[in-house]
Amino acid sequence: MKKTNLLYLLAILAIISGLLLYYLPDMTSGHNAESNQTSQTFKEKTIVHDFGTTKLKKVPKRIVILDNLYGEILNPLDITPVGATTGQADSQEFSTLFKKQYKDAKVVSVGWQGNPDLDKIAELKPDLILMTGEQEDLYEELSEIAPTVGYQINTDENWDYHETSLKVAEIFDKRDEMKKDLDRVDAREAVFAENVKAKFGNQKLMYLRVTDNDIRYYAYGHFGYLYDTYHFNRAETFNPDDMFQVIDPDKLKDINPDLLIVQADSQELLDNKLKNNPVWSSLKAVQNNKVIYADYSTYMLGFGIVSQEAIMKQISDEWGLN
Structure with a gap:
């Protein structure tokens, strides 16, 4: 009796094993196809900017910004950085425009924009750093920490921020969203x-x-x-x-x-x-x-x-x- 039960159990296991061997390849290939489709959706970006050329292999999620300008670009796109600089050398406070948002999101101060703390930046493990000409001497060091993209800001004139805003938005595939916001504010300025x-x-x-x-x-x-x-x-x-x-x-x-x-x-x-x-x-x-x-x-x-x-x-x- 015991021998019969054992043979019966072995037969059931053999059937289950056969079914697994039959269906597993299809399940695995389906999973691989899904992964391949995801990787094909994202196209590696080569960003030509004011300080060089930077390649991005994925959509950035952990961003450190080294100027208030980038906060103004990311905010309308519903993107919050993990780290940001302050505007004044003797202050650890963020811009009034983003103080509450950054506090709620636990954004880390990485020092004054004129002298950012590279160690703090590295600790945040960013996958994108956004800089300006104020950090030009640090470009190579920043690039060793994470992919770094930078644009000049001209304070000597009534600087047009539109082009830079669109370029940064393009990194996140949100150029159209930014264009709508820019057009809206332009219209508001004309009425004003x-x-x-x-x-x-x-x-x-x-x-x-x-x-x-x-x-x-x-x-x-x-x-x-x-x-x-x-x-x-x-x-x-x-x-x-x-x-x-x-x-x-x-x-x-x-x-x-x-x-x-x-x-x-x-x-x-x-x-x-x-x-x-x-x-x-x-x-x-x-x-x-x-x-x-x-x-x-x-x-x-x-x-x-x-x-x-x-x-x-x-x-x-x-x-x-x-």
Whole structure:
């Protein structure tokens, strides 16, 4: 009886083994076909950029950005980096534009963009690093950590961020999405400029930055967007090759702008160098409540659609533009 049961069990095992041998090749080949199809879907990219040529064998998932610009490009594409630089040497804080998003996503600070921490970058095991000319001397070292792509940012002019935005979006196969966002913001800027001219006419705007060393009037370079794109009138012209001009309170009184955007490196500096000076209360902009206090990272580091939308919104809200 026991021998019969044993033979019966062996027969069942033989049948099962035969079935497995018959179907397993098909199952395996099906799995391989699926894998091959996935690999064929992704096409290796060769990125020609301002610092060389970089090959990408997969869609990047762990990205480290070394300039605020890239945050402005990735944000509309719903991509959050694993690491990012700060805009100021003495701060570990991210741009105001992305502070909450990066905190929620536990994005790691990799130091100031002028001197990024390579060890921290390496610890994050990125599969893509996005850099600018500010890190040009580090390109080879960064490339040893991960594939590195970089583009120059020209702060000496009202720099057009469109082309770079599209190039970066293309890395993630999201060029069409970026184009739609750029077109939307361009249309918004055109309407905004019309509203500026309609409301303020010939009134003149000054953008002031208060630093430890001086008071600066910005009118050209990166800040050209206020005048060339938004169509505000410069309060005073000077050599366009200079982004800013150092002024004192007496000069400010002589110019006496109708509109003021003020960015101070600290509240103490703002009070001591401007607000506590008798000239301040005599200015038309102050008397007419036409002063906007600007965030450093939004205005000074803004090179993309996120900052431009934030700036237009603040000006519209505070100065009653529709």
